[in-house]
Every structure is written in structure tokens, then in C-alpha cells.
Amino acid sequence: MNDHDKRDFQAGLEAEVDAFMRGETTRRTFITRFGQMTGMLAASGPILGMMTDWALAQQKLELADAASPLGQAQAAAMKASMEGPADGSAFRAAEAAKAHSGVTLNMTYEAGLQALDPRNFSGPMWEQLTGMKSNVVELSNPDQYSKAVAEHIAGSGAYDVLDISPAWTPSLADGGVIAPLDDYIAKYMNPADLEDYHPLYKALPTYKGKIWGFFDDGDIFALYYRKDIFEDPKMVEAYQAKFNAKLAPPKTWEEYAQIAQFITDQMAPNVYGAGHFRKAGSPGNQFDFLQQYRANGGKLFGDDMKAGLVSDAGVKTLQNMIAANAASIPGNNELDAVSLWAAFLTGKVAMIYSWPPSGRMAANYSQSATAINFIPQSQIAGKVGYAVVPGNPEHATGYNKALSADSANPEAAYLFMQWACSPPVSLARCMLPYALRDPYRISHFKSELYGALFPSAKEYLSNLNNSANVGLLDPIMPGAQDYFLSIDRMCTAVWAGADPKASLETAAAEWNETTDRLGVDSQKAFYTEFLKLPGATADNTVEKLGMAVTL
Amino acid sequence: MQHTATISRMKAAGAPPRLSGFAQWADRHFKWLLVAPAVLLILALSVYPLLFSLVVSFINYDFQVPGHAFVGLKNFERVVFDPVARWSLLLTAWLSGISVAIEFVLGLLVALTMVRNFPGRGVIMSILIVPLFISPVIVGQAWTLLLQRPFGPTNYILTQLLGQEVTIGWMTESPWLYASLIIADVWQWTPFMFVILLAGLTAVPPNLYEAAELDGVNAWQAFWAITLPHLAPMMLLALTFRLLDAIRMFDTIFIMTGGGPGTRTYTASYYLYTVGFTQFHLSQATAGSWLFLIFTALVVMLLVRRLLKTEPV
Numbered sequence: 001m002n003d004h005d006k007r008d009f010q011a012g013l014e015a016e017v018d019a020f021m022r023g024e025t026t027r028r029t030f031i032t033r034f035g036q037m038t039g040m041l042a043a044s045g046p047i048l049g050m051m052t053d054w055a056l057a058q059q060k061l062e063l064a065d066a067a068s069p070l071g072q073a074q075a076a077a078m079k080a081s082m083e084g085p086a087d088g089s090a091f092r093a094a095e096a097a098k099a100h101s102g103v104t105l106n107m108t109y110e111a112g113l114q115a116l117d118p119r120n121f122s123g124p125m126w127e128q129l130t131g132m133k134s135n136v137v138e139l140s141n142p143d144q145y146s147k148a149v150a151e152h153i154a155g156s157g158a159y160d161v162l163d164i165s166p167a168w169t170p171s172l173a174d175g176g177v178i179a180p181l182d183d184y185i186a187k188y189m190n191p192a193d194l195e196d197y198h199p200l201y202k203a204l205p206t207y208k209g210k211i212w213g214f215f216d217d218g219d220i221f222a223l224y225y226r227k228d229i230f231e232d233p234k235m236v237e238a239y240q241a242k243f244n245a246k247l248a249p250p251k252t253w254e255e256y257a258q259i260a261q262f263i264t265d266q267m268a269p270n271v272y273g274a275g276h277f278r279k280a281g282s283p284g285n286q287f288d289f290l291q292q293y294r295a296n297g298g299k300l301f302g303d304d305m306k307a308g309l310v311s312d313a314g315v316k317t318l319q320n321m322i323a324a325n326a327a328s329i330p331g332n333n334e335l336d337a338v339s340l341w342a343a344f345l346t347g348k349v350a351m352i353y354s355w356p357p358s359g360r361m362a363a364n365y366s367q368s369a370t371a372i373n374f375i376p377q378s379q380i381a382g383k384v385g386y387a388v389v390p391g392n393p394e395h396a397t398g399y400n401k402a403l404s405a406d407s408a409n410p411e412a413a414y415l416f417m418q419w420a421c422s423p424p425v426s427l428a429r430c431m432l433p434y435a436l437r438d439p440y441r442i443s444h445f446k447s448e449l450y451g452a453l454f455p456s457a458k459e460y461l462s463n464l465n466n467s468a469n470v471g472l473l474d475p476i477m478p479g480a481q482d483y484f485l486s487i488d489r490m491c492t493a494v495w496a497g498a499d500p501k502a503s504l505e506t507a508a509a510e511w512n513e514t515t516d517r518l519g520v521d522s523q524k525a526f527y528t529e530f531l532k533l534p535g536a537t538a539d540n541t542v543e544k545l546g547m548a549v550t551l
Numbered sequence: 552m553q554h555t556a557t558i559s560r561m562k563a564a565g566a567p568p569r570l571s572g573f574a575q576w577a578d579r580h581f582k583w584l585l586v587a588p589a590v591l592l593i594l595a596l597s598v599y600p601l602l603f604s605l606v607v608s609f610i611n612y613d614f615q616v617p618g619h620a621f622v623g624l625k626n627f628e629r630v631v632f633d634p635v636a637r638w639s640l641l642l643t644a645w646l647s648g649i650s651v652a653i654e655f656v657l658g659l660l661v662a663l664t665m666v667r668n669f670p671g672r673g674v675i676m677s678i679l680i681v682p683l684f685i686s687p688v689i690v691g692q693a694w695t696l697l698l699q700r701p702f703g704p705t706n707y708i709l710t711q712l713l714g715q716e717v718t719i720g721w722m723t724e725s726p727w728l729y730a731s732l733i734i735a736d737v738w739q740w741t742p743f744m745f746v747i748l749l750a751g752l753t754a755v756p757p758n759l760y761e762a763a764e765l766d767g768v769n770a771w772q773a774f775w776a777i778t779l780p781h782l783a784p785m786m787l788l789a790l791t792f793r794l795l796d797a798i799r800m801f802d803t804i805f806i807m808t809g810g811g812p813g814t815r816t817y818t819a820s821y822y823l824y825t826v827g828f829t830q831f832h833l834s835q836a837t838a839g840s841w842l843f844l845i846f847t848a849l850v851v852m853l854l855v856r857r858l859l860k861t862e863p864v
Contacts, residue, residue: 485829
């Protein structure tokens with residue numbers, strides 16, 4: 001070491017010693033503090049998680065005015081859960097669930113309005129009854145499938161109760177994502193409560209002879225029309241003069257387009273004959289095409305599982321839809337479901353067909369909840385009539401409550417499902433103004449309390465029941481998303497001017513590719529299972545099978 | 552003497568604490584301990600997912616088809632022979648190219664206007680850059696509200712201005728739907744170009760302009776001879792950054808057109824999203840992502856190489 005090096009060494013050593021004596025940070029203190037910090041960070045995750053759980057679990061039970069129909073339905077649900085009847089599914093579930101007090105159930109729900117039910121009503125009520133907490137995981141609709149599968153692959157046990165589309169049941173059951181409920185049902189459920197399901201919905205969770213969930217949302221399409229326009233003497237007279245027929249809700253799709261065009265010709269730009277949600281990606285195209293195509297005699301697949309779309313029924317369906325579009329409100333092809341509701345509620349459109357909340361919104365019932373105030377106030381309350389969609393209405397997706405096969409608390413999760421879907425509790429949930437759960441049990445359709453929700457509620461319920469009697473189900477099989485996407489692309493391409501026949505051919509080619517990818521034989525087996533369900537085709541609706549429900 | 556003094560000070564402070572085995576080890580490997588967290592994070596969040604995605608693109612990873620069998624290049628083949636994928640790649644190049652070109656021209660014009668001081672300049676600049684801070688989803692929703700028939704005011708305003716009824720389907724009819732997407736993108740991202748180009752303009756030495764003025768050079772000549780050469784590196788930087796972002800165009804399309812009509816507004820990102828998260832063909836989407844990454848990397852390489860060449864030595 002030369003003098004220069006020595007001086008440098010000495011200076012460095014002195015600086016280190018001085019720093020040490022001043023108590024400044026050394027490597028060791030740095031490492032110690034860094035370790036402490038890392039430890040705190042690692043611990044903060046679970047602590048924050050627990051705090052979130054605590055905050056969510058503390059949400060108060062929101063109850064309506066006890067004198068209102070909803071308040072009475074909520075009180076009845078509480079009473080049935082606490083006092084019985086002793087053989088009621090709600091009571092038996094609540095009693096058995098007390099053994100699981102303290103357990104937290106993780107349940108997936110569609111993000112937004114759907115999730116308000118377990119957050120504000122059913123979750124807190126269940127906690128009050130059983131001591132079980134609920135953690136609502138809000139997901140977008142596609143994520144309700146993909147996340148459930150991803151968590152299953154990871155084996156995380158992240159979810160206990162899954163809200164799934166009935167179309168996903170075969171994939172999720174075969175993939176081991178959901179568990180069958182038969183043993184639990186035999187142990188805890190009152191069999192009469194299964195018989196209370198409308199026949200269109202009863203079989204939806206059944207697959208390969210087992211029950212894979214409880215149906216929980218009657219999403220049947222129905223026709224909502226302006227009675228004041230259809231009963232206007234001038235309009236009735238003009239229609240009679242032009243078509244030599246009475247102006248009444250349409251019975252066929254040709255009649256539908258004709259009436260829509262007539263009203264548009266007579267009343268535009270103040271009112272247009274019809275409106276549809278035709279925007280790409282909004283599911284209106286797929287549901288509308290499927291209901292009209294099958295009502296026109298179209299078959300989804302041939303015996304060899306080749307797509308049956310390229311047919312006279314396919315061309316006729318698209319031509320009818322084009323005619324209806326031409327008779328509709330300007331911008332019809334740009335509307336999504338919410339914009340269509342806005343057009344109808346503000347009186348710009350005379351006829352729409354859509355999901356059941358349409359009727360509750362038209363009566364201004366839904367808008368009583370602040371959560372749904374993005375929907376305009378109805379300017380047509382008291383002027384809306386209800387009818388069955390021409391031909392056969394589509395049951396547009398719906399929801400099943402399914403039990404996650406990876407749940408750490410399967411029995412507790414099952415008991416919640418049984419309780420939430422039991423007749424008294426499900427009625428109160430379907431009556432929530434902000435919820436998008438729609439009536440599906442026979443007892444819902446017959447409910448005096450629901451019938452008192454708004455002046456025309458009894459007619460509304462009756463029409464939903466009648467629609468379910470002749471309703472058609474979405475295809476329930478793997479690849480349903482692919483088939484639906486092809487229909488949506490096909491329809492929107494046609495609305496933009498593409499040739500209907502060529503578009504049908506493109507869609508059919510995409511369907512065939514999907515079927516090949518998933519396996520022709522396997523898909524055929526799924527399709528054969530689907531065809532056994534009431535409502536799978538226009539030839540085996542609930543009504544045609546002699547199972548129609550009359551109220 | 553100095554050594555002795557230091558040693559006696561250390562003695563006075565007392566003997567240093569005895570180090571444990573772990574502390575000694577930590578002392579020896581201190582530098583590795585410092586970088587370890589960052590390395591672990593990168594491995595966990597970047598390298599592992601990247602390698603995993605590479606594996607996924609060669610196997611079946613489809614939520615609807617059980618098992619993870621090796622399928623070779625099948626997933627890549629599905630993307631390459633999918634006409635929708637090819638169209639989406641073309642549209643991505645076309646839409647991003649036009650959008651960025653317009654944003655560049657407008658950004659430059661605004662920057663040239665704003666480079667001089669004038670009353671209210673600060674307020675105007677603040678307003679101009681507001682779109683940059685808005686989420687693209689909100690931008691898409693706002694433009695949808697403006698353009699969507701029958702509620703949007705655009706056609707009404709055009710009708711009033713032109714004196715004849717305008718019934719344009721801004722989000723369903725060609726070529727208007729492309730115009731709508733470009734307008735939304737230009738509205739949001741022109742300020743980005745403006746900010747970078749303005750920074751470049753303010754860095755041009757003012758004495759050059761003074762000298763040019765003395766030489767009798769007009770404004771146009773000054774722009775070509777002084778402004779443009781000095782601004783060129785910033786221009787390339789702005790174009791590179793913006794182009795890299797524009798080719799990932801997704802949010803506004805998701806909100807405004809939903810990819811439709813048909814598949815006419817499918818960009819590469821929208822295509823990959825649809826395959827992965829609407830159809831749940833994750834392995835195909837992953838293979839497509841790799842192909843898209845390769846295309847993007849080529850563009851990036853060209854631009855960065857060009858960018859480096861412009862740097863002064």
C-alpha cells in the first residue's frame with residue numbers, strides 16, 4: 001500500500017467509524033430494517049384482507065317499509081327462515097347452517113346491480129340468521145366462467161358459491177369445477193320446493209341425471225307495447241283501413257315488422273314502431289336471431305352436427321329482422337339494452353321485447369331505488385301492455401347458483417344456496433327494485449305480494465308465466481360462447497349491408513370449426529342431452545309437452 | 552499517529568458487537584441481498600409469466616377442452632389462417648398509422664401556436680392537456696354519448712349547420728365508424744404530441760432565430776432550416792411512443808363499436824381479447840399474442856434504431 005492508498009484507506013475508515021459512533025445506518029441495520037419492512041408488507045396483505053372482509057360483512061340489512069309489498073315479502077322470508085314451517089327449505093337451511101356460524105362464504109356475482117342483493121339483503125339477512133358471513137366477489141359475465149375455471153385449475157378454493165349461466169353447466173360439471181347437489185338435496189330440501197319451479201326452468205341445472213345447482217333468474221323475453229297507441233281509435237281505424245285487420249300485439253314476426261312500420265309511418269318522429277338492442281356485443285342479436293330462427297322452423301345442427309344455419313329459415317329470419325330494423329327508431333343498430341330501455345321509457349318507441357326488468361322499469365317501480373337511477377323515469381307508466389313475443393320467446397341466459405367443487409365449506413355453501421333460492425326468500429329477492437333477478441317459481445307468478453308491487457303487476461306476472469310456457473332455451477353445451485359470437489358477428493355484418501346468405505355461410509363455417517375443435521362426437525352427445533330439455537326446440541316447448549302452467 | 556488515534560477512539564467506543572453467522576453471511580453477500588428483491592420481482596412478474604405463456608402457446612389450454620396436451624404449432628396455425636386475425640392486424644396498422652399521423656400534425660400546429668407567450672396561455676394549455684388524464688374507457692363512453700343515435704347531438708348539430716337532415720350511423724356504417732374511432736383517439740392523444748413537441752420547441756436556441764431574422768429569412772424558411780432539424784429527435788420520440796401505444800388500441804373500440812359491425816373494427820388487441828376472454832381459447836390467444844409481439848418488436852426495433860441515429864454524438 002503506498003501513501004496515497006493509505007491516506008484513502010484512513011479517510012474511509014475514519015468516515016465509517018464516525019458514522020458508526022453517530023449511530024448512522026450500517027449495512028446490518030439496513031438489512032434488519034429492510035427485513036422488518038418486508039415482514040410488515042407481507043403481513044399487511046392478510047391484515048388488509050381481514051379489514052376488507054370485516055367492512056363488507058358489517059353492511060346493514062336493508063329492509064323496505066314494513067307496510068309495502070316488498071317489506072311484507074321480506075318479513076315473510078325472515079319469518080319462514082326463523083319460525084318455519086319446519087319442513088320448509090328456508091327454515092331447514094337456516095337451522096342447519098347455525099352449526100357453521102363464523103364461516104365466511106365467498107360467492108361470485110355479476111358486477112353491479114346483481115351484486116346489490118347479496119350485499120344489501122340476502123347476505124346480511126343470512127348472517128343475522130346463521131352467523132355466517134358472506135364475501136361477494138363481483139365479476140363481469142365472462143369472468144364468472146373464466147375465473148371459476150382458473151381458480152379451480154389453481155386449486156385455490158377461492159369461491160364457495162358460483163353464479164353461472166345454465167349454458168356453462170356441462171363444461172363446468174365435466175371439468176370438475178362444480179359439484180352435484182343430489183345428496184344435500186336429499187338431506188336438507190323439501191322436495192315440494194323443487195316442484196315449485198316453472199317447468200321451463202326446473203331442468204336447467206340437471207345434467208347427466210344429476211342436479212348441479214339451483215335455477216335463480218327467469219330471464220324470459222316478453223313483448224312490452226304501448227297500450228295507448230294500440231288502443232287509439234285513429235290508429236285502430238287507419239290500420240283496419242290499410243290492412244283489413246285489427247291493430248293488436250303481433251302474433252308473427254312478419255306482422256311485427258308490419259305493425260312497427262305502420263306506427264313509424266303514422267307517428268314518427270315523435271314515436272317509432274319498434275326498437276331493438278342490435279349493437280355489436282350487446283347480446284340482443286344472438287337472442288333475437290335464435291328465437292326467430294327456431295320459431296321459423298330452423299334447426300341449430302343437423303344429424304352430422306353440421307350447422308343448420310344456411311337454410312330458408314335462416315334467410316327468412318334475417319330478412320324479417322332487417323324489415324323490423326327498417327321500421328325502428330333511428331340508431332336502432334347502435335342501441336344496447338340500456339339505451340333501448342331509455343328509448344322505450346321516454347316514449348320514443350311503441351314496442352320492445354327484452355328481459356323482465358323492462359316491465360318493472362316501465363311501471364317506474366325499479367327507479368324507486370337510487371342504485372338504478374341511471375335509468376330515466378318512465379313517462380309511459382300505466383300505458384304499457386304485455387304480450388308473448390311472436391312465435392316463441394327466448395329464455396335469454398338466466399342464472400344458476402352452483403356449488404364450487406373446491407369449496408372448503410361445501411355444506412355451508414349449499415345451505416346458503418338452498419335458503420336463497422327457497423320460495424319465500426327468492427320471492428323477496430326477485431321483488432327488490434334494484435335487483436335484476438326475475439320471477440321463476442310458480443309461487444312467484446302467483447304471489448299476491450308481487451302482484452301488488454305496481455298496478456299492472458298481476459298482468460305482468462301472468463305474461464311472464466305464459467311466455468315461459470312457450471319459451472325456448474339458449475343452447476346448453478360447450479362452445480355456446482363461440483356459437484353466440486358467430487351469430488352476433490353475422491347479424492351486425494348484415495345490418496351494415498352484408499348479404500344475408502353469405503353471412504349465414506360465414507357463421508355456419510365458424511360453427512363447424514367450433515364443433516370440430518371441441519369434437520364432433522362429444523358435441524353431438526351434449527346437443528342430444530340439450531334436446532331432451534323442455535324448450536329446446538319450438539316443437540317441445542313446455543306447452544307442447546303438456547306441462548304448461550296456468551295461474 | 553493517525554492509526555493509533557483511530558484505534559484508541561474505537562477502543563473507547565467499546566468492542567463492536569459479535570456478529571452472528573447469518574450477519575456474517577449477510578455482510579459478505581450484501582450486494583446480492585440488495586438486488587435480490589428486484590430480481591425476484593422481475594422473475595415472478597415478468598420472466599415466469601412470459602415463459603409460461605410460451606408453454607401455453609404450444610399446448611391445449613382451452614377452458615372448454617379438458618387436458619393440456621402438446622399441440623405443436625396448431626395454436627399459431629389457427630391464428631395465421633384466421634381471416635379475422637389477418638384483418639385485425641391490417642386494421643391495427645391502418646388505424647394507428649392514420650391516428651398518429653393526424654395527432655402529430657395537430658400536435659405540432661398547437662405546439663407552434665403555444666410556444667410564444669400570450670395572455671391566457673397557461674389556462675389554455677391546462678385545458679388542452681386534460682384529455683390525457685382521462686381513462687380511454689371514459690373517452691369512448693363520452694364519444695359514444697356524442698355520436699350514438701338517436702340520443703347523441705352530433706347529427707342534430709350537423710343538420711342545423713348544413714341545413715339538410717344528417718342521418719349518419721357513426722358507429723355502424725363504413726367509413727364513419729373508422730372516422731369515429733380516429734376522432735376519439737385524436738382527441739385524447741393529440742395533447743401528448745403537443746406536450747413533447749412543445750418541450751422540443753422551447754429547447755431550440757432563440758439566438759438562431761434572431762440571426763435568421765437579421766439575415767432576412769422568412770418564417771417558413773426558419774421553420775425548415777432551424778425548427779425542423781432541432782425538433783427532429785423529439786418528433787421521432789413522440790411518434791415512437793405514440794405509435795407503440797396506438798397499436799394496442801382496445802378500450803375505445805370495446806366501448807364504441809364492440810368490434811362490429813361483424814368484425815370490421817377488430818384490432819389485434821380486440822381480437823386477442825375476444826379469443827381469450829369471450830371464447831376462452833386461451834392457448835390460441837397466447838399464440839396470437841406472441842405473433843403480435845414479434846410484429847410489434849420489429850416496428851419498435853426500426854423506430855428505436857432510427858431514434859438512436861438522430862442522437863448527437
